[in-house]
Amino acid sequence: xxxxxxxxxxxxxxxxxxxxxxxxxxxxxxxxxxxxxxxxxxxxxxxxxxxxxxxxxxxxxxxxxxxxxxxxxxxxxxxxxxxxxxxxxxxxxxxxxxxxxxxxxxxxxxxxxxxxxxxxxxxxxxxxxxxxxxxxxxxxxxxxxxxxxxxxxxxxxxxxxxxxxxxxxxxxxxxxxxxxxxxxxxxxxxxxxxxxxxxxxxxxxxxxxxxxxxxxxxxxxxxxxxxxxxxxxxxxxxxxxxxxxxxxxxxxxxxxxxxxxxxxxxxxxxxxxxxxxxxxxxxxxxxxxxxxxxxxxxxxxxxxxxxxxxxxxxxxxxxxxxxxxxxxxxxxxxxxxxxxxxxxxxxxxxxxxxxxxxxxxxxxxxxxxxxxxxxxxxxxxxxxxxxxxxxxxxxxxxxxxxxxxxxxxxxxxxxxxxxxxxxxxxxxxxxxxxxxxxxx
Numbered sequence: 001x002x003x004x005x006x007x008x009x010x011x012x013x014x015x016x017x018x019x020x021x022x023x024x025x026x027x028x029x030x031x032x033x034x035x036x037x038x039x040x041x042x043x044x045x046x047x048x049x050x051x052x053x054x055x056x057x058x059x060x061x062x063x064x065x066x067x068x069x070x071x072x073x074x075x076x077x078x079x080x081x082x083x084x085x086x087x088x089x090x091x092x093x094x095x096x097x098x099x100x101x102x103x104x105x106x107x108x109x110x111x112x113x114x115x116x117x118x119x120x121x122x123x124x125x126x127x128x129x130x131x132x133x134x135x136x137x138x139x140x141x142x143x144x145x146x147x148x149x150x151x152x153x154x155x156x157x158x159x160x161x162x163x164x165x166x167x168x169x170x171x172x173x174x175x176x177x178x179x180x181x182x183x184x185x186x187x188x189x190x191x192x193x194x195x196x197x198x199x200x201x202x203x204x205x206x207x208x209x210x211x212x213x214x215x216x217x218x219x220x221x222x223x224x225x226x227x228x229x230x231x232x233x234x235x236x237x238x239x240x241x242x243x244x245x246x247x248x249x250x251x252x253x254x255x256x257x258x259x260x261x262x263x264x265x266x267x268x269x270x271x272x273x274x275x276x277x278x279x280x281x282x283x284x285x286x287x288x289x290x291x292x293x294x295x296x297x298x299x300x301x302x303x304x305x306x307x308x309x310x311x312x313x314x315x316x317x318x319x320x321x322x323x324x325x326x327x328x329x330x331x332x333x334x335x336x337x338x339x340x341x342x343x344x345x346x347x348x349x350x351x352x353x354x355x356x357x358x359x360x361x362x363x364x365x366x367x368x369x370x371x372x373x374x375x376x377x378x379x380x381x382x383x384x385x386x387x388x389x390x391x392x393x394x395x396x397x398x399x400x401x402x403x404x405x406x407x408x409x410x411x412x413x414x415x416x417x418x419x420x421x422x423x424x425x426x427x428x429x430x431x432x433x434x435x436x437x438x439x440x
Contacts, residue, residue, distance in 0.1 A: 103203075
């Protein structure tokens, strides 16, 4: 393996720094594109679905599919791309993923160019929705490279520095989630609100990342490192999950993602029902959440120098439970006393609790990835971390669905947060086992 610093405190070699830069850009651009499309896709799809005569329920279902297929493709393809990167190298897989982002975000821009005024014909509406679906499928496959990106970090860092390296992914997530909606907002202004502007912006940014990667990224994994095996994809996944501590860690990551994605999916609806926030207010709330992810990810790196990943994982789970539990209390209080929704005190509690939950997730994310990487054979980093990211993608499917379903079952809207705390409670049960198996 190339590019390993010889001393835990030593700065990475130039080739390693270039690789880490490309990893950061790959994940950042992936989340940036997601954040750019996220705020506008439902509104852009609605006119086409109305032209097809879809009921409100069917419209919501189709928009839900457009969101979920992105994560579904990541669930399916993350371990596949990770395995291929173990055999053929990280560089070709990352370049292929970035090139795919260029193509499929551009395709999204083409899809929404179908005019909505006058009302599109049925054939035009079907074509627009079909192209949007294809673009989301392709972007999800291209975005399945996060496991490969984590494998690059594992290639370029010593076990002592692994958690600090994995924190780069969390920082990239936060930065992309923060800047995506902001770029969409100002970019659409530049394009005079042209609907294709979001696709064009995301595609151009992916092209910039591709050019940087093609120029500066040197391979971190020797080609042909893993011989072909007769096992099926499911067989290889079972083999990964049967590794000591890895199965429990993957389950922890899945449940943490479910809890946090539950929160993300219901956030905009809660701010509207509890505090009467407008669309612009919600835009700022999402930017605040992304900023907290960015800041928390930056704070994690120095903490990883002082504390082991096991302790940071426990701290992250506790912070998630406290933050999401308090958000549930806010929802219940505002339901019982609607006047509380106009109080700055309760709005402050909402923001603080959200920040605590985000800080908790920012601790869980790199801690789990680092612990899994340390348990894995160096020759199988891409495969093992790809399986982990695959289950993370599954969590991003289950979490929003669970939260959206539970949100409307009670007028207090407290059930999604209660469910998230219960899920996190199950993680607490697994923590002693993880501590034992990862310190052997």
